[in-house]
Each structure stands twice: as C-alpha cells, then as structure tokens.
Amino acid sequence: MVKLWDKKTNLYLPNGKEYTPDQIFEEFGFPKFAPTVITIVGHTTMAIDNLDILVNNYGIDEGLTAEDALVAVLAAQEEANKPQPVLDEMVFVAALKAAFPQQAVDETAVINAVKAAKFETTENRR
Numbered sequence: 751m752v753k754l755w756d757k758k759t760n761l762y763l764p765n766g767k768e769y770t771p772d773q774i775f776e777e778f779g780f781p782k783f784a785p786t787v788i789t790i791v792g793h794t795t796m797a798i799d800n801l802d803i804l805v806n807n808y809g810i811d812e813g814l815t816a817e818d819a820l821v822a823v824l825a826a827q828e829e830a831n832k833p834q835p836v837l838d839e840m841v842f843v844a845a846l847k848a849a850f851p852q853q854a855v856d857e858t859a860v861i862n863a864v865k866a867a868k869f870e871t872t873e874n875r876r
Contacts (some may be wrong), residue, residue, distance in 0.1 A: 752824060754801070754816055755786045761795040773854065785816040787823075839864045 755761075757771050776780055780798060787804065789797035799873060805819050808826035812819075840860045846855050 752787060752820070753790070754820060755798070757782065757786065761788065761798070762793055763795055785819075787820060810834045830838045 755813070761769050761774060763769060768802075769777070770865075774780055778798065779787055780800065783800035787799045787801050801816060801819060804810075805814075808823055808830075809831070810819055810822045810826065814822060815825045824860050842864050843855060843857050843860050846860060
C-alpha cells in the first residue's frame, strides 16, 4: 500500500525496529514539512519518499494537492513500468508501414505478433 504519511504514526522498518517520526527525521534526514509518501507491505514500511521530489522527477503539476499529486505520481510510475517495445519490434512496424503506406498498421497487434513469434522460436530451442 502506498499512502501519504501523517508524520504522527510510528513506522516499522525492514530491520524490525519501530521508529518514531522524530527518529525518522533525525536518522534518515527526511524534512518535517514536506509531504512524505510511505510504501507499506504487511506492517513494514518498505519505502519512504519525499513527495516533492517524486513530483519533480515525474513532471507532475506542482499546484496539485498532496493527495492528487500522489495519484498522479502512481499513474506515472505505472506508465513508466509498462514494458516498452524493443528495437526489432519497432523496426518491423516501420518496415510494414513503409511497405504498405496506404494501409493502416495496428502497431500494437504487430508488436504482439512479433513478441509471440520470438517466444515460440525461443521455446522451440529448448
């Protein structure tokens, strides 16, 4: 779960220790006034991030509320984590477009077909 930290709640870190907000600020250098995002798995805090830095890194509108900015950051992270076509898939798409300039080329279908063909070829080699 990813959420904004209220900076009042103690956090349990992967080392098994419980930390008060003041200990987090002192030991890990997090600013007391910047909005802070935490990632919790079970009862353990796996990540602590400065929301302002995340907003800057993903080019999110700085005028958003902290809640809206977090939603935008999570969407940007999800988009960034989507698998991107590799070069040979894009070359194949470009070749089809060049060979058939009058035809609409469904890039997603072509990329999926190339991936499937590569998978079958790889599986046959085993």
